[in-house]
Amino acid sequence: MTENSSLHIPRPSARPGDEPDFSYLALSEAGAVRYPDPCTPAKDIEHLAGDLVRVLDDDGVAQGEWAPEIEPAQLLEALRLMLLTRQLDDRMHRMQRQGKISFYMQSIGEEAISVGQGMVFKPTDMMFPSYRNQALFIQRGTDIVDLMCQCLSNTRDMCKGRQMPIMYHDRKANMFSISGNLATQYPHAVGWAMASAIKGEDHVSSAWIGDGSTAEADFHYALTFAAVYQPPVILNVVNNQWAISTFQGFAGGQRRPFAARGQGLGIPGVRVDGNDLLAVYAVTRWAVERARNCGGPTLIEHVTYRGGAHSTSDDPSRYRPKDEWSAFPLGDPVKRLKQHLIKSGHWSDEQHEALNQELKETVTAAWKEAISYGTMNDAPSLDVRSMFDDVYKEVPERLKRQRQQLLDIKGAKS
């Protein structure tokens, strides 16, 4: 009965075995997009949702009005954080393969977003991350040992063993708790910013969501509340082209960029080269200035590519060309920043190699430290009694009795 079906089924440009094809991606030249005053009315800058703000050109040179002034030392630090994140991801991925942790998600290829944006926000700003923002934690000062300990569900796990790996948070770094449920953090960020506005404070909040997750209700709720109450919130869509096995066309990305999603509500959208740390930094700074000086939300679409598998449970070779990442026209954010720093005389291949080596050792040392707090199989381990804590502020009588039942049964067994 479907021979005559006229239902449109989105199809990615390439499947396994095909040549990668990114001709669908609208690109602007580096430096081509003008920089409007951050307080420009949304209706006058609608083109920013379709253009692509890029700073670094193919030679690694910063171009145009968006090019930010950043001290070389800061850029070197950004590079270090990106490399550290990549080393961490690599290590944790391998640890999962070896059965040391139950699950992992890499952020490979998307590091410039977390690091570039992290450089803009203040410690008092509140971040509502997604599960590919590990670099943002690192940027805001979370010890990678703590990230590892969360993945290990060990005695130093900030989640006390309750969440799957990568569901971090860091209260003192104002990093919110990551949820397994997609998109739920979006209205939280808007609500947080509403409270900031109500209190007359100038703290902004920011949230991250994947391209695929924009189809969820919470994306709509967040945009609507942001449009209505104009709180100081930076809403990011990380368009890494894939949502597990479905490409961004299944989230409605085939006709218009995600940055345009708020336009019908009057929310300005900016589309940025997510693999260009300078562009990410500049666009975020613009949006934060807008939020602090004139109020209101900005939606930023970061165009990037999910360099790795969706998670350790995934096998992308089943649904996309193996070499798609290498054909991605916006390249690799680490390589691009490195090229820029070398080009501007602040860095060299040798230094890069040395730093990478050093960070590898840092990660190894961190892992050693992390496992000293316990692993899935080895002591020390969390006290099982803690399982009943934090369901409510005080442990209710019922849960105390259940805790005792559990202890009795475990006691009887051992």
Add this chain to the structure above:
Amino acid sequence: MTENSSLHIPRPSARPGDEPDFSYLALSEAGAVRYPDPCTPAKDIEHLAGDLVRVLDDDGVAQGEWAPEIEPAQLLEALRLMLLTRQLDDRMHRMQRQGKISFYMQSIGEEAISVGQGMVFKPTDMMFPSYRNQALFIQRGTDIVDLMCQCLSNTRDMCKGRQMPIMYHDRKANMFSISGNLATQYPHAVGWAMASAIKGEDHVSSAWIGDGSTAEADFHYALTFAAVYQPPVILNVVNNQWAISTFQGFAGGQRRPFAARGQGLGIPGVRVDGNDLLAVYAVTRWAVERARNCGGPTLIEHVTYRGGAHSTSDDPSRYRPKDEWSAFPLGDPVKRLKQHLIKSGHWSDEQHEALNQELKETVTAAWKEAISYGTMNDAPSLDVRSMFDDVYKEVPERLKRQRQQLLDIKGAKS
């Protein structure tokens, strides 16, 4: 702590006691908007979401490229249906006030939308109405006696007494069942159209939603699925400026028109004078042609005004100027069509008065017939056993037992 609050709180242009003020409404001149080919790509007609398609000018003359060719007889029939609806609303409102029915919702001021659109759709097209589409039922052939019987929950109620008044449906007229839960019908309409496309049929579906209800998740789901699968669906937002006590700014309507809500997904939007039957007809025909010939959704915003209270439970004088409707720049759809027909020589004040009188009697006769099928207090009444039907296709044993329990208790009582 809120002295310094910078939270934006939308405020309507006028509150009780103020002068009505519709300066916020962007208007186009009648005839000013060009008529593009229905298959024009969405990106080339984005202005249609901001313009206002109008056909009838202040003198009641049809103007411009959108002016449809409609036989005078058809227009007279449209006028009759609008008047009939208004008489029905008036009667039912009074019946509620007299305690004959438990609740009612008028559609006064919004009749041109249902009637004008109804003239375009085929009987095989499927309608997913909201609770202010009574005129669409009438247009598609539902007997007003049936509408009344639903409101009476009597023996002829198509809902078998299960729903509050105004939650009609009509299977043979392809009118879907109205839900008390706002916006839920939107994804149903999209799904229905998806099935139409899958089957290779050329039936379209259409759904209606209020301005306030666009904030619900189902609006977003429907738009997303419509953008992804491009089914033949006409999605209508009836912007009557109010959602109970909150004006359309609380649904995010302060910055951009509702017709623009789909633009970020590539869904074309058209903003139309909802009080101009000719314009409504023309825009709907355009969208249906687009759906049938080139596939895909259209979002239509009908700019209108809720002439009456939200429902019989509401008192709008608490939150908006009493005379706001009379100041509404798009007038009253009945008066405007009447003026057009008089102007074009097909109608007169006398005929209008006579028709109105006749329809009043029609409604009175219908009411008499309706109450012969029972009222809340008078026989005949539905068999209480039917309460247990239709929860499932067959009445399960459990419910048969509960039915018997009820009968036993009622028997014991009487």
Add this chain to the structure above:
Amino acid sequence: MSQMTMIQAINSALDVMLDKDPTVILLGEDIGYFGGVFRCTDGLQKKYGEHRVIDAPIAEGGIIGSAIGIGVNGLRPVAEIQFADYIYPGLDQIISELARLRYRSGGDYFSPVTVRTPCGGGIRGGQTHSQSPEALFTHLSGINTVMPSNPYDAKGLLISAIESDDPVVFFEPKRIYNGPFDGDPDKPALAWSSHPGGDVPEGYYSIPLGEAAVVEEGDDLSIITYGTMVHVAQAAVKKAGISADIIDVRSLVPLDVETLKQSVEKTGRCLVAHEASKFGGYGAELTATVQEECFWHLQAPIERVTGWETPYPHAFEWDYFPGQDRILAGIRNVLEAV
């Protein structure tokens, strides 16, 4: 002391808390300028400003979701969902986020949101303005669930809910907003001024969550119920001319098991009543709990008197509603069982 309806008592609780605690804010559809479709927030926006009593878009998930964020940022949001029948679009934020935030973050984050919502039938609301979905909430770990049966309790419990750092879903039985209701729709409506629960202090007081109220004491059986059904049970007991403990659970979670236990151990017979349908309803938990705790004292099966397992129909509202006759039949079953 003054006389208040349940609406006035709820309004007073909100007023007291808005006044006492500058971090309290209200958010909901039509609650601000208009004062709420049931007028529970009447006058509060005028008194506390549009930045503390905030009209919201029609987006229940957005209301709960943004309230969570507001709570995380140090304010204390009280969200209104216009009808319990419309809370479902907000369920994901309640179940996945509000109820679990403290747990999943190892105690580092929480959001003290209170969600108020009118529930129950008896106002000719048909199937979408009459629902009692409390059982969907009482199964969740991490939130508390409350349903008062009179103005005094409503105010005291609502203040506790707002003050609590744990999230609370607060159900308001709308049929008794304006007066107690004994289940007989043909009798003239009673005013709260005729009921002791209508005496409500003007100022601050609170009733702790987790304590049931023994509304009447007696020996023949224990009736465990809450909300509107408390009044129906009282009328039925009177009509039956028997002597019963009537327990108003009030706090569905945490449940005051001790009070139930003491009562059923005394009477040996138990009837559970609620408006929601039976299968998988909150009464199932009450029944299971009582049989676990009091098995050896039970002289008859515990009887459940509830709404039928159909949606709440408009035309047959009073055949659906578990009124006095149904309770009387239930009492008979429990007392005559041998």
Add this chain to the structure above:
Amino acid sequence: MSQMTMIQAINSALDVMLDKDPTVILLGEDIGYFGGVFRCTDGLQKKYGEHRVIDAPIAEGGIIGSAIGIGVNGLRPVAEIQFADYIYPGLDQIISELARLRYRSGGDYFSPVTVRTPCGGGIRGGQTHSQSPEALFTHLSGINTVMPSNPYDAKGLLISAIESDDPVVFFEPKRIYNGPFDGDPDKPALAWSSHPGGDVPEGYYSIPLGEAAVVEEGDDLSIITYGTMVHVAQAAVKKAGISADIIDVRSLVPLDVETLKQSVEKTGRCLVAHEASKFGGYGAELTATVQEECFWHLQAPIERVTGWETPYPHAFEWDYFPGQDRILAGIRNVLEAV
């Protein structure tokens, strides 16, 4: 007959129905080209085309909502929700629309949607990939709820669900997708080929909803359970060296009360077990039903063995999971009660 895992049996049920009934279509996240994250729809898009096995946006409410419309237009949609933990954004469409459409429209409209979703713990999924939310569905009037415990039942029940004109929520206990699991995570994994439920006919057959399966027969007590816990109960009974009826409910709604009744009338003792937390769980209804139906035969309180009333934690998965030890302790309580 061939050997199938539960994944293969589900795949086979879908295959059989796609083949037999051209109106059947599948809709869900990652189910098409990829074949589903658990591979339940592997190969089906290739076989039946992208217009019948349709990848969907990540929007559970949109999947259910559009499936309802698809069903109203004469097709028979089977929606997959990737994890039961993610069904909540679709709850409003299930509760307010899918479950009530036939009723509210006086029988004129209905939509025969089947919602498949993997549930339960034991795969190190932490609090958002381990949930068993069946109790939120079993309380609803107008939908049926199913959870199979082996491949044979999974296929037969899923075919019935798809063929049914009433909506069905079909829970798939993911821990036993690939083999039976007796609750001991340290034992080597078993394959379905070692279990009689792994013998599954290739072609069409169906198992009617509403019939429980007596998995084992015995006299000491009745264990009422479903899903993964059926296997845990079997192991515990064996370990205890007792003789018990083990009843696999399978169809949670409609519930086969008769089979429970016959069993408990025979044994006089009853234990109810499930993975979900206790308070307000489906076990509360089972307990309430059994005490109502079999009160005079009961020689001991009915015992519930369940997950704790906390979210399902990642680190303490096996302390949370109601394994053999907990069932054994429950059996002891039930048997020793005097």
